[in-house]
Amino acid sequence: MTWRLLVVVAFIICAAVGFTFRDRQYRLNSPYMESDQQVLAHDDSAYTSMTWVASVSGNYLQLRFFDKVEGGICLQPTWQDLLNLHAPSLAHLLPAAPPTMQPPGPLWHGDFVPNPGTVSNSPYVRLFPLSMLLNNALCAQVADPRLVKARILVVGLGSGAGIAVLAHHFPNLAITVVDIDHKVVDIVKGHFPLIDWLSTQKRDDGEPRLQFHIGDARQFIHFQGEHHEPPYDAIILDAYTAGSTIPPHLMTVEFFSDCARMLDAQGIVLANVIGCYGQDIDGQIVGDKHRVLGGAIRSFRAAGLTHVINFPVLAQDETSGTFNWDRTRNNIVCCSRQALEPTSEEDARWTRLQSFVLFPEVPTGIYTTHWYLLNDYDTHTSSAKIDAAIIDAADPSIVEHLSAYPSKQLPSVTMRFSSDQQVMASARKAVQDWSSRSGRAELPVGWDNASDDALILQTTDCVANARDTYLSSVTAGRDVKRQGGDALVGDPTFTDPLHAPENAIIRDAPLFTDQRPNADILNR
């Protein structure tokens, strides 16, 4: 009998250990993250584990799936800040009565409840307006492209940041969002007041301005296409699974054909595809997910959307002339049955794209973030990052020792640095003191890294940065010799399932079909 009781006790101990030390799916004490980030809300679904995370110093509200950032909106300007501008062009964002929101979750200790506006924190969603601006026929109907009256289908909601960007600039849109996970829709509507409010609004012709459909996009598009609904003017494909892969059944010629069937003859399909062009090294194309990007573009063209231009989302230190071919990034692939390529220097379409100003009503110089970084001076790679206020509070004299940093950045990002050992030691000490004072288990990552030789103060203007990143990608896209469908994957009539023509940039791009979909082999 004794040993039986021992077994029971041993099992109870195991259960108690499991209960006490059970892991959470998200860990906000991660030292890589901003020091003041907090959980606004968290939920699990059959597909993912999602968390709204806010950081005042980072000026963001991000939706994370398994702690990977899906997308983010700037905390400021808030929705109210936008309304306080009293701009006539923002009248369509004015609520008759402020919406009542779900209270924050139990982990939230902030002294405010986020009410973000429309300025996106994720660069790629700032390019969603291209789905309207590239459409010559649609824009010809109105004096200002912002007034286009259009129906848009968005596949994959994410944080709702892309919807907010579209809603800000185009008052007359009727947006349908398809998402497979109702809990994602719930958590976005629950804690992003603007999106929730938008889903209750109607256009003047009675069409809802934003509606949600819960289900698999493949089924939705196939069956709605069969029922001959009015065609969409644009389809935005932004569905990702955990692990940053596009579901294989949403990236085949057959699926893209279904999309094309629901698309107006002049319409644009805009897809967010993570990948790169790859570098030719000894006859091999090298670069993460370059075949995914190439394969997606080949499959679009095989589905009848033959005119393709890719807008690579450039990093802060890249220009259209000098971007890294093997850096895996977001790519905004735009495709259409109609020609998209610029015909001349004065092409009205491309003038329209380049003269479009994002968030034109919102002033620059107000919504900024300030970070100190520790950098390796020669390689320009940083190993540590912290809210500038922490160091400045401890040693206000550090700022006076900084001079211009010689790395090329967008105008909205300013970098000043010091390589003085004393200044760096003072900054490290400030972080250590702050860390021990605030009772953190670990020093923020990198602040004990002795090999770094530059302390950098990086200031980012969020609104100006949105405009900069939009413009750098649009400028890059104009270079069709590198970003056009023909240049990237060659002749659209080429049928080899495994390879594009030899003269293409991504010459090993496969063709994704239901018979031979992207089997995740190419994702790494």
Next chain:
Amino acid sequence: MDSQGLKAKVPAFGDLMRLACLYLTNIVTGFCLMALEILGGRLLQPVFGSSIDVWAAIISVFILSLSIGYVLGGRIADRSKSNLALASVIIAAGAFYCLMTWYSIRFTHALGEDIQTARWGVLVGALVLFLPPSVLLGSVSPMLVKLVFTNAAHVGRTTGTLYAVGSLGNVLGVLITDYILLEQFELTTNLLAMGIALGLVGIIHLFIRVEAGAIAAVAAPGAAA
């Protein structure tokens, strides 16, 4: 027909309870095994993504575990005379479930980037996390066969019923986990609850003794004829 034979046609309450206990064990272990397969996808996703590689790794590791479990369970069953070995195996499996709430996510995060990004990396994750508990649960089936076994004439019927009931547990485990548990509860809560359920079933076996072949008279009335 002697008095012993007449008695066999009227099953004793205790014997019926023992039989019910064995089938309950069959259902619960089947449920938890396949539930772990569904939860396993979610355990591996944060690090390895949700590609087909992940499901290939999970399915292969579970089937491998079952085949190892069948061999081991069969041998243990032939050596033991009662359900004590069965009790230990189920309790050990329950302990693994409980402790996985602590080590599983930490383990996958602690694997180096080389392993996390390699195509075979997810196989390593699945082997370490799922092999031990599923080998244990796989060994339950042959032990149950031994305990429910009546005689050679009915071996087909008894094992068939056992497999059917166990598979029903599997189906419930998959569907209920997918449709209800994943949405309603946190991953670790689910694991912990299943671990405790397994532990309780094991503890029942620890204290209710079932002898191999003892319920033959109940399971197969008329077998003596």
